[in-house]
Amino acid sequence: RKEVEQDPGPFNVPEGATVAFNCTYSNSASQSFFWYRQDCRKEPKLLMSVYSSGNEDGRFTAQLNRASQYISLLIRDSKLSDSATYLCVVIPNTGNQFYFGTGTSLTVIP
Amino acid sequence: DGGITQSPKYLFRKEGQNVTLSCEQNLNHDAMYWYRQDPGQGLRLIYYSQIVNDFQKGDIAEGYSVSREKKESFPLTVTSAQKNPTAFYLCASSIWGLDTEAFFGQGTRLTVV
Numbered sequence: 640r641k642e643v644e645q646d647p648g649p650f651n652v653p654e655g656a657t658v659a660f661n662c663t664y665s666n667s668a669s670q671s672f673f674w675y676r677q678d679c680r681k682e683p684k685l686l687m688s689v690y691s692s693g694n695e696d697g698r699f700t701a702q703l704n705r706a707s708q709y710i711s712l713l714i715r716d717s718k719l720s721d722s723a724t725y726l727c728v729v730i731p732n733t734g735n736q737f738y739f740g741t742g743t744s745l746t747v748i749p
Numbered sequence: 750d751g752g753i754t755q756s757p758k759y760l761f762r763k764e765g766q767n768v769t770l771s772c773e774q775n776l777n778h779d780a781m782y783w784y785r786q787d788p789g790q791g792l793r794l795i796y797y798s799q800i801v802n803d804f805q806k807g808d809i810a811e812g813y814s815v816s817r818e819k820k821e822s823f824p825l826t827v828t829s830a831q832k833n834p835t836a837f838y839l840c841a842s843s844i845w846g847l848d849t850e851a852f853f854g855q856g857t858r859l860t861v862v
Contacts, residue, residue, distance in 0.1 A: 647789065671848045682839055682853035683792070726791065730847055736782070736807070737841075737851050741791035 640665050643729050645740035653748050656717045660743045662727030663709045671730035672703055674712045676723045677742065683726055686712075717747045751776045755840050755854030762834075762861050770825045770857045772840035778852070780845040781823035785809060786837040786856075795838075798823055799845055827859065834861045 645662045652658050664672075672689035687694065689701040689710050700713040710727055724742040731738070753774040762768045774781065780799050784792040794807030798817040812831025817823055823842075827834045837858050841851040 645791075673850075675851075680837075680858075682856050683851075684853070685850045688848070728851075730849070732847075736794055736797055737843075739784075739792040741789065 642666060642731075642738035643727055643740040645727055645743050647741055647743060649744040649746060651746045651748055652717055654717055654719060656747075657713065657715050658717060658745065659714075660712045660725055660727075660745075661709055662711070662740050662743075663707075664727075664729045664738075665708070666729070666731050667705075667708060668732040669708075669729045670732045672701075672710050673728040674699075674701055674710075675726040675728055675739075677726055678723050683739075686725070714745075717745075719747050719749060722746045753840060753842050753852050753854040755838075755857050757857060758855060760857055760859045762859070764861055765829045767829060768827050768834075768859065770827070770838055770840075770859070772823045772825065772854055773821055774823075774842040774852070774854075775821060776842055776852060777820070778842035778844055779820070780843045781817070782841045782843075782851070783807075783813070783815065783823070783825045784839045784841065786839060792839065795825065834859060 674686040675683040676686045677683040693702040698715045702711045726742045727740040729738045756771045782797040783795040796815040798804040814826045839856045840854045843849045843851045
């Protein structure tokens with residue numbers, strides 16, 4: 640079983656729409672969670688960390704559900720510039736590496 | 750400016766040749782990583798290093814080798830034993846431990862013909 644699983648999409652949404660991505664992880668002892676953004680043919684960059692109580696950064700909201708072992712990312716009022724692949728990332732309790740999901744592709748359409 | 754640099758950006762090699770990808774960081778990070786990315790498969794860990802002169806195999810280490818002689822440098826050699834080496838290779842570095850961000854280089858796109 641993979642450490643981290645994501646729906647690959649693609650998600651094609653109109654500008655202004657709200658879109659949500661989910662990601663499940665297999666190790667219940669995982670400690671740290673993140674969302675990264677990767678533009679086409681570029682390196683991934685940190686979008687936001689995911690905290691137990693949930694956290695928000697502008698139009699982006701991240702949530703963690705430890706009981707069901709999933710994390711989510713909500714994007715409100717989608718912009719064309721949000722088009723990218725979104726990767727969920729988990730660090731296990733051993734703290735020795737990052738586990739990446741396969742990524743979810745988002746295209747925001749004018 | 751602090752950062753992580755990979756070179757070259759594009760690399761072409763003939764089948765059967767070894768090739769070394771460079772990764773240098775000036776972020777003073779202890780941990781460095783090599784990932785391979787193929788379409789639809791996300792990032793898969795090849796090798797990682799927590800400290801100078803020490804490194805560990807990741808999930809797909811076969812056909813690859815690394816060294817960590819300096820804190821700043823973590824070169825990856827793709828050997829002729831790697832059966833399908835054409836891919837996008839990403840190097841990253843981080844502070845070792847939990848709740849830490851991985852900083853990536855711009856990647857090297859290797860094509861073996």
